[in-house]
Amino acid sequence: xxxxxxxxxxxxxxxxxxxxxxxxxxxxxxxxxxxxxxxxxxxxxxxxxxxxxxxxxxxxxxxxxxxxxxxxxxxxxxxxxxxxxxxxxxxxxxxxxxxxxxxxxxxxxxxxxxxxxxxxxxxxxxxxxxxxxxxxxxxxxxxxxxxxxxxxxxxxxxxxxxxxxxxxxxxxxxxxxxxxxxxxxxxxxxxxxxxx
Numbered sequence: 001x002x003x004x005x006x007x008x009x010x011x012x013x014x015x016x017x018x019x020x021x022x023x024x025x026x027x028x029x030x031x032x033x034x035x036x037x038x039x040x041x042x043x044x045x046x047x048x049x050x051x052x053x054x055x056x057x058x059x060x061x062x063x064x065x066x067x068x069x070x071x072x073x074x075x076x077x078x079x080x081x082x083x084x085x086x087x088x089x090x091x092x093x094x095x096x097x098x099x100x101x102x103x104x105x106x107x108x109x110x111x112x113x114x115x116x117x118x119x120x121x122x123x124x125x126x127x128x129x130x131x132x133x134x135x136x137x138x139x140x141x142x143x144x145x146x147x148x149x150x151x152x153x154x155x156x157x158x159x160x161x162x163x164x165x166x167x168x169x170x171x172x173x174x175x176x177x178x179x180x181x182x183x184x185x186x187x188x189x190x191x192x193x194x195x196x
Contacts, residue, residue, distance in 0.1 A: 028056045028057065028058055028081075028085070029056070029057050029058065029059055029133070029134050030054055030055075030056050030077075030081055030084075031054060031055050031056075031057075031130040031133070031134050032052060032053070032054050032077065032130075033053045033054060033055050033065070033127045033130050033131075033150055033151075033154045034052070034053040034127065034150035034151055034154070035050060035051075035052045035053075035073075035076075036050070036051045036052070037049075037050055037051075038050070038051050038069070047071075048071075049069055049070060049071050049076070050069065050070060050071070050072070050073050050076040051067065051068075051069045051076065052067070052068050052069070052073070052076040052077055052080050053065065053066070053067045053080060053150070053151055053154060054066060054067075054068070054077060054080040054081055054084055055084060055127075055130050055131050055134045055154060056081055056084040056085055056088065056134065057131075057133075057134030057135045057136065058136070059133075059134070059135070059136040060136050061090055061091050061092075061093050061135060061136055062088050062089070062090055062091070062135070063088060063089070063091055063131065063134055063135040063158070063161060064084040064085060064086070064087040064088030064089065065084050065087060065131070065154055065155065065158050066079075066080045066081065066082070066083025066084030066085070066086070066087055067080050067083060067151075068080030068081070068082070068083060089161075089162065091135050091161045091162075091164060092164040092165060092166045093135070093136065093137065093164075094115070094167070094185075094188050094189075094192070095118075095188050095189075095191055095192040095195070096118065096136075096137065096138035096139050097115040097116055097118075097137060097138070097139040097140055097188075098113055098114075098115050098137060098140055098164055099115065099164060099165070099166060099167050099182070100115065100164070100165070100167070100170070100182075101113065101114045101115065102160045102163055102164055103160070104156050104157070104159035104160035104163060105146075105156060105159070106152050106153075106155040106156035106159055107147065107149070107152040107155075107156075108146045108147040108149075108152065109144065109145075109146050109147045109148070109149060109152035109153050109155075109156045110144070110145040110146045110156065111128060111142065111143070111144055111145070111153060111156040111157050111160055112142065112143045112145065113132075113140055113141070113142050113157075113160050114140065114141040114142075115139070115140065115141075116139040116140050116141050117139065118139055118191075119139065120139040120140070120141070121138070121139065122137065122138065122139070122140055122142075123140065123141045123142060124140065124141075124142035125142075125144070126144070126148070126150060126153060127150045127151075127153040127154040127157065128142045128144060128153055128154075128157050129142075130154070131154055131157040131158065131161075132157070135161065167181060167182045167185050
């Protein structure tokens with residue numbers, strides 16, 4: 001079995017800009033979801049480059065995902081981080097968990113996220129965990145169905161985040177009382193206010 005390149009998955013500090021200084025704006029939690037060494041064949045031979053996917057979050061509900069490709073690993077990470085920062089959006093959270101169960105599909109990967117009680121932790125693996133921790137979710141249950149491809153799973157998780165709706169909005173849409181739909185909402189909102 002041949003040697004593979006360095007394993008670049010996990011949490012990283014925000015990368016430096018072209019001038020060697022940290023980029024302007026708030027400091028973000030940058031996590032490498034997937035790294036892949038790719039080759040392009042030319043007339044003169046093969047040239048290797050790195051394709052890297054990162055997820056960027058502020059641990060307070062903002063998240064974005066992006067891909068970057070370059071000859072060097074630091075350049076690829078910087079490009080991916082810039083793309084992720086451009087795609088950032090706000091996720092509807094409920095304290096340290098998500099407001100309701102959600103299922104999302106991207107390609108042949110399906111992800112199921114379920115809210116969990118305080119102290120449960122992040123019960124998820126691979127790319128799902130990176131996305132959940134970057135957005136600031138601390139109690140959630142996750143399950144991957146279908147393909148385990150890291151890129152597809154990350155995009156499916158982001159799709160799940162986009163489809164999360166605040167319980168108050170759902171209750172208003174259905175013409176019901178919010179406490180009837182989500183009995184534990186009042187307690188969760190109270191804890192959220194105390195922790196803020």
